[in-house]
Amino acid sequence: xxxSPATVQAELNYLRNTGKRPVNYTYEPPPGVPRNSGEVxxxxxxxxxxxxxxxxxxxxxxxxxxxxxxxxxxxxxxxxYASESRIxxxxxxxxxxxxxxxxxxxxxxxxxxxxxDGTPEHGRAGVREPVRRVHDDQTFDxxxxxxxxxxxxxxxxxxxxxxxxxxNFWRPIxxxxxxxxxxxCDARSIDAADLIPSDLxxxxxxxxxxxxxxxxxxxxxxxxxxRVDEVLLLKIYDSQTDGTARLTAHTAFDDPTTPADAPxxxxxxxxxxxxx
Numbered sequence: 001x002x003x004s005p006a007t008v009q010a011e012l013n014y015l016r017n018t019g020k021r022p023v024n025y026t027y028e029p030p031p032g033v034p035r036n037s038g039e040v041x042x043x044x045x046x047x048x049x050x051x052x053x054x055x056x057x058x059x060x061x062x063x064x065x066x067x068x069x070x071x072x073x074x075x076x077x078x079x080x081y082a083s084e085s086r087i088x089x090x091x092x093x094x095x096x097x098x099x100x101x102x103x104x105x106x107x108x109x110x111x112x113x114x115x116x117d118g119t120p121e122h123g124r125a126g127v128r129e130p131v132r133r134v135h136d137d138q139t140f141d142x143x144x145x146x147x148x149x150x151x152x153x154x155x156x157x158x159x160x161x162x163x164x165x166x167x168n169f170w171r172p173i174x175x176x177x178x179x180x181x182x183x184x185c186d187a188r189s190i191d192a193a194d195l196i197p198s199d200l201x202x203x204x205x206x207x208x209x210x211x212x213x214x215x216x217x218x219x220x221x222x223x224x225x226x227r228v229d230e231v232l233l234l235k236i237y238d239s240q241t242d243g244t245a246r247l248t249a250h251t252a253f254d255d256p257t258t259p260a261d262a263p264x265x266x267x268x269x270x271x272x273x274x275x276x
Contacts, residue, residue, distance in 0.1 A: 004224035007046050010253045012183065012220070013133045015196055015211040016041040022198040022211050026128075029201070038198070040133070043214050047183050047253070050221040059221065061103065061167070065187030065235040065248030066221070071098055071171075072229045078174030081268055087113060095169045095270045102233065103167075107275040111150045115173075118180050118264030130180045130252035130265060134212040136236060137271065138166055139197050140246075142208035143237035150273060159275050168234040169270040177226040178262035180252040184234065185212075186219040187245035194218075194249075212249045222255070236271065 015038050022038030029035055053059050061067045074090050075081060096108040115127045143166055148156040194215050200207040238246045
């Protein structure tokens with residue numbers, strides 16, 4: 001939008017590499033155990049307005065690792081997202097259809113979703129706060145392990161021999177984002193040495209994600225005032241190794257231009273396996 005600045009300066013929370021593997025809990029950990037281990041390395045970075053990026057096609061899933069697309073959901077009201085059954089019956093199908101259209105994939109399998117609210121009320125099950133640390137939701141080791149968890153064994157063996165990806169489908173709920181927007185790092189500015197495998201502990205299993213160490217080469221973008229009919233697609237993993245973007249780092253951040261009375265951000269993200 002024309003009134004949004006071309007860039008903002010904001011602080012992002014990277015990881016300081018101490019040589020110890022970070023551990024992050026998705027729930028309240030046992031007494032005496034920190035929710036997030038690992039030393040935070042807060043850096044002030046320039047974050048570019050993705051709406052002003054030129055040419056627009058330069059910011060795409062396969063080049064930068066993220067892409068903004070227009071999409072109006074049948075779940076038009078914020079209250080629609082309070083229903084788990086409506087999300088799975090209506091929204092999952094919308095996600096699959098759009099991802100097939102954008103990527104040219106043969107098959108899309110949605111495997112989970114997360115609702116986020118910047119002001120979670122006590123006891124609201126399944127709603128998490130925005131994540132304010134630079135991360136990617138899977139690693140090169142953990143992503144392939146997702147396939148046999150969500151498709152039949154024989155099919156999984158075939159799928160793992162061909163290209164597949166994991167894509168996060170991120171949408172504001174209820175109203176335009178003003179507070180804690182999402183920042184995305186251009187995949188072309190990420191070095192392999194920036195990635196630090198980290199444990200993400202759920203009550204019943206432990207996943208693996210990437211934390212990131214600071215690199216002055218990183219090019220950050222955000223979508224100011226992202227609307228409910230706009231979706232960000234984030235490349236979490238891609239098995240392709242021909243120069244295609246394999247992942248992107250992302251994080252919520254505090255936009256210094258946010259009005260003091262701006263409402264908390266509410267959003268939904270849906271993660272899918274994408275098969276070619």
